[in-house]
Amino acid sequence: MFKNLFFSIYGNNIIKIPLTIIFGILLIFMIFFKDIYNLKRLKEDYKSFIFLLLFFVWSLFSISYSSSENYVWYKLLGLGTNFLAFFGVLIMKEISLKRFTKYFSYFTYFFSLIFFLINPNSISKNFIFQEYFNEVYIQGWYLVLGQLLIVNMLLIFSFSEKKKIIYNLLISFNIICLLGGRFPIVLALIVFFIISIYLIQKKYLTKKLLIQFFKSLTIIILINSVLNLSSKTYQSLLLRSIYRFEVLSSSFYDVNFLNDQESLNQENNSFNKRLEYLLFSKNKIFKSKSSLILGYGLGSFSNEYDQTDRRLYPHNIIVEIVFELGLIGLLLALAFLISNSSSYKGFFTNLALLAALTLLINSMKSSSIVDLRLLFALLAISIFHFNKLTLQN
Numbered sequence: 001m002f003k004n005l006f007f008s009i010y011g012n013n014i015i016k017i018p019l020t021i022i023f024g025i026l027l028i029f030m031i032f033f034k035d036i037y038n039l040k041r042l043k044e045d046y047k048s049f050i051f052l053l054l055f056f057v058w059s060l061f062s063i064s065y066s067s068s069e070n071y072v073w074y075k076l077l078g079l080g081t082n083f084l085a086f087f088g089v090l091i092m093k094e095i096s097l098k099r100f101t102k103y104f105s106y107f108t109y110f111f112s113l114i115f116f117l118i119n120p121n122s123i124s125k126n127f128i129f130q131e132y133f134n135e136v137y138i139q140g141w142y143l144v145l146g147q148l149l150i151v152n153m154l155l156i157f158s159f160s161e162k163k164k165i166i167y168n169l170l171i172s173f174n175i176i177c178l179l180g181g182r183f184p185i186v187l188a189l190i191v192f193f194i195i196s197i198y199l200i201q202k203k204y205l206t207k208k209l210l211i212q213f214f215k216s217l218t219i220i221i222l223i224n225s226v227l228n229l230s231s232k233t234y235q236s237l238l239l240r241s242i243y244r245f246e247v248l249s250s251s252f253y254d255v256n257f258l259n260d261q262e263s264l265n266q267e268n269n270s271f272n273k274r275l276e277y278l279l280f281s282k283n284k285i286f287k288s289k290s291s292l293i294l295g296y297g298l299g300s301f302s303n304e305y306d307q308t309d310r311r312l313y314p315h316n317i318i319v320e321i322v323f324e325l326g327l328i329g330l331l332l333a334l335a336f337l338i339s340n341s342s343s344y345k346g347f348f349t350n351l352a353l354l355a356a357l358t359l360l361i362n363s364m365k366s367s368s369i370v371d372l373r374l375l376f377a378l379l380a381i382s383i384f385h386f387n388k389l390t391l392q393n
Contacts, residue, residue, distance in 0.1 A: 004138050004141070021077070024080075024081060024084055027084060027088055028084075031088070031091065036092055036093055036094075037091045037092060037093065038091055038092075038093050039091055041090055041091045041384070042087070042090070042091060045090065045384065047339070048090075048339070048340055048343070048383060048384070049086070049087075049090070049336070050339075051332050051333075051335040051336035051339055052083065052086065052336045054332050055325075055329065055332040055333055055336060056079065056080075056083060058325060058328060058329055058332055059076065059079060059298050059325060059329070060076070062294070062295060062297045062298045062324065062325055062329075063076070063297060063298055063299075064297075065294070065296075065297045066296065066297025066298050066299055066300045066324075067296065067297060067300045067303040067304060068297065068298070068299035068300050068302070068303050068309050069309060070309050071299045071302065071309050071310055071311060072297070072298050072299035072300070073299075074299075074311070075298055075299040075311075075370055076298060076299075078368075078370030078371070079298075079369065079370050081370075081373055082369075082370065082372050082373050082375075082376045083376070084373075085373040085374070085376045085377040085380075086376040086377065086379065086380045087380075088377070088380075089376075089377050089380035089381055089384070089385070090380050090384050092385075094385070095381055095385045097155065097158045097351065097352065097381065097385075098158045098159060098160075100155070101152070101155040101156060101158050101159070104148075104151075104152060104155060105152055105155075105156065105168060107148075108145065108148045108149055108152055108172075109171075109175075111141065111145060112145050112149070112175050112179070115138065115141045115142065115145060115179070116178070116233070116237065118138065142179040142180055142181050143179075143181045143183075143184065143366055145175070145179055146176050146179050146181035146183075146184025146185075146188075147184060147358075147359060147362050148374075149172040149173075149175055149176050149179075149184070149188070150172075150176070150184060150187055150188050150191060150355075150358050150362075151355040151358060151359065151374070151378070152168065152172045153168075153169055153172045153173065153188065153191055153192075153195075154191065154351055154354045154355045154358065155351055155352075155355055156168040156169060156172075157351055158351055162209060162212060163212060163216070166212060166213050166216045167216055169195075170216055170217060170220045171220070172188075173188050173192065174220060174224065176188045177241055178234075178237045178238070178241065179241075180237070180240045180241040180243075180244050181244075182244055183362065183365055183366065184362070185241070187358060187361065187362065191358065198348055274314075274315045274365070277305070277313075277314040277315055278314055278315075278316065278319060280305060280314075281301075281314045281316075281319045281322075281323050282319075284296070284304060284323065285319075285322055285323055291326070292322075292326060292327060293326045293327050293328060294325075294326040294328065295321075295322065295323055295324045295325045295326035295328075295329060296323060296324055297324060298324050298325065299324065300323075300324055301313055301314060301320065301323055301324060304323075311368075313368040313369075315365055315366050315367070315368075316363075316364050316365060317360075317363045317364065317367060317368070317369050317372070318330065318364065320368060320369055321333060321369060340383050343382070343383040343384075344382060344383075350382050352378045352379075352381035352382040352385075353378070353379070353382035355378050356375050356378035356379045356382060359372065359374060359375040359378070360375060363375070
């Protein structure tokens with residue numbers, strides 16, 4: 001997101017800065033010079049990640065028959081950063097989930113504020129800060145931030161103060177609604193429901209807690225009401241969120257705040273294009289035995305779809321894995337997850353695992369396999385550091 005913000009201000013043709021490589025090298029240097037890492041864990045816990053290594057080896061092998069000549073190397077690098085995030089967490093001696101959550105919340109709220117100030121996806125297109133930014137680079141933030149805020153809704157239960165948990169929970173959900181991502185809103189509601197059921201089942205939902213919740217909810221509603229009455233920007237954000245849900249049902253044609261039919265078509269295309277990718281993938285995968293078992297090779301989706309060598313993916317990581325790496329790749333990925341099933345202790349209190357699960361669910365409709373660094377890091381926390389973590393009642 002730092003890179004996208006930099007490009008939106010200065011453009012990406014001024015200077016080529018390989019930020020992914022730079023941050024990767026910095027992490028490697030930290031591993032060797034910081035005392036917080038223990039490389040012996042690689043030897044001690046090798047059984048936990050052997051299938052993950054085999055998955056990477058198979059990805060390397062698939063390059064030999066991939067139709068991609070250029071993008072495949074960028075995808076391999078992106079895939080490597082996922083593994084770097086996983087192993088970077090694995091070899092850490094200790095992780096404070098509470099401290100991680102605190103800085104994670106600050107980061108997410110900060111970029112949410114930037115997004116709202118620029119508001120690149122606004123309907124009116126007349127926000128004062130838009131002229132200083134190239135909106136192309138940050139238009140997709142509303143989905144990314146939606147994912148991060150759902151993760152935040154779960155991780156904040158590592159805090160001990162109930163009031164802080166409630167406010168962060170409500171603020172995160174409020175921002176998700178303003179961002180307008182349809183799936184993040186639905187998933188956030190599901191998370192809310194699951195949290196409520198768990199609290200009721202464990203008898204944590206006391207009268208005192210309910211009073212605190214409704215007090216906090218009242219304050220949040222009042223703030224929203226004031227902002228809605230006093231700010232056209234805020235009104236536009238709310239209208240856009242409502243509009244995106246209406247577009248999904250293809251019945252939102254008579255609205256006062258939208259006269260641009262092209263904008264309506266763009267919203268519909270977002271859904272239709274993903275459906276087209278999935279149908280295309282299905283036909284190509286089952287075209288032959290080799291395409292089903294071996295796939296078409298790493299980074300090959302765009303070349304097979306429209307004969308271009310670029311970043312393109314079917315917006316579903318299972319379909320993406322089977323399309324490019326075949327059933328062999330999928331079985332290796334599943335073997336990695338299943339082999340660590342005994343480490344997923346106390347499912348409903350393993351906050352990192354729950355957060356990783358929400359990212360995995362979201363990746364079924366909008367992410368590529370190379371964009372899952374946070375998922376891999378949270379998965380590593382849930383496997384290797386959960387015994388040091390506890391859920392605050």
